[in-house]
Amino acid sequence: MEICLIAPEAARFRGQEHRLGPPLFxxxxxxxxxxLTPEHHNVSIIDESAEPTDPTIEPDLVGVTAMTAAAPRAYEVADGFRARGIPVVMGGMHASALPDEALEHVDAVVIGEAEGLWQQLLADFDAGGMRPVYRHTSFPPASSIPPARRDLIDTRRYIAxxxxxxxxxxxxxxxFxxxxxxxxxxxxxRPLDDIIAEASRFKGGPVSLIDDNIMGHPAFARELFARWSEVGKSFWSQASTTMLNAPELITQAANAGCKALFVGFESISSAQLAKVGKRFNVVEKYEELIKRLHDVGIAVAGSFMFGLDGDDEDTFERTAEFAERAQIDVGQxxxxxxxPGTxxxxxxxxxxxxxxxxxxxxxxxxxxxxxVGMTAEKLEAGLHWVYERCYSWSSIMRRVGRRITPLVWMVNGIYNRRVAKWLADVRGQPGG
Ligand code: SF4
Known part of the structure; x- marks a missing residue:
């Protein structure tokens, strides 16, 4: 059986070709x-952030996955294949949250993680009796995650x-x-041996550990960092501010080769953080955390959100000033x-x-x-203003001027160009 897996790109919805540059991951x-697909099937992958879907291909089965913003494009792709009699299956966050909506466009939905369900679905499809819904009753063990099929992707197209x-x-x-x-x-x-073996096979680095909180299990993180020297490559990942509760982990991460961490600060107001269930972020400790990371050579990519109840029109400037004062290397x-689902x-x-x-x-x-606190228009305009300010060269110099590394310089340069392109585009399109 020929199976084509497609990652739809939100920007391609309704034929748009909006591209800001090469995809990150x-x-x-x-x-x-x-x-996870049994070997007797042929699998291919189309990632629309790197290439368009050829609407004339004729696989036996199509699988699509999408976060919410890409869901309309996923439905567009699915509708196109189904109109030609090709069955489509959908998985991922959006379809898992809204399976009934997805089933208006696809033949079957995989709710939750694919391990186990995907193999069952393929066996049913082979036997001619695919069910509309495949759902786990519990979370599958992480040991069931196989090494990813890198051979199906042209990795040269990606930044990381x-x-x-x-x-x-x-x-x-x-x-949220x-x-x-x-x-x-x-x-x-995942078993450490599996992680180390998979990372060791990479022909280069740094390795992007696509984890939501790499230090969320401190004992595991300690063991991972201790063994990472076997990989011989630097890495970056994502971690919560709670890593400050175990500062020795930060040093161990740096010693293991960690060059950057993405950290969800979200807001510089304790009251706003409490409203979104993120009380564990201690605003008064942000600068200490950033300094500790910088002291051991780890760059900080900080995430901030606007529009929380309690935010007002001054929040944008206060956040930009914080990013500069605390020397956030990269702001998102x-x-x-x-x-949906939150x-x-x-x-x-x-x-x-x-x-x-x-x-x-x-x-x-x-x-x-x-x-509350401002109109939707002011909120969107405030976001544009923050990006424009923080990726101006003067702000970049204030944030990273004293600690320029090739990595930090490269990422800020990419943001500087993409922000300019994005804002030109947004401002050129009413309601864009
Ligand atoms: S935003 Fe909160 S729940 Fe989500 S990954 Fe980060 S710390 Fe975990």
């Missing part, structure tokens, strides 16, 4: 699904070529986040987004505050609910 989720997942889940449950709903609050860890800013979505829905149902606008750059 290869589609790891689909590379793992491909590895070598991707790997060591853990799944997060012990926390921030109200899909991770603990989809992967659970128990952090499941977004508008709070009530993604507690935030239910809260805003109950309060009658969700005003946007076009999923393509659930991308973190559009306001999809009625904010």
């Amino acid at each position: 290869p589609p790891l989720g689909l590379m793992i699904v491909a590895a 070529k070598y991707v790997l997942q060591a853990t799944r889940g997060c012990p926390f449950a921030c109200s 986040c899909t991770v603990s709903t989809f992967f659970g609050r128990t952090l499941r860890t 800013f977004s508008i709070l987004t009530p993604l 507690r935030l979505q239910r809260e805003l829905e109950d309060a009658g505050r969700i005003v946007e149902r076009d999923w393509s606008r659930y991308d973190g750059t559009h306001c999809t609910f009625r904010p």
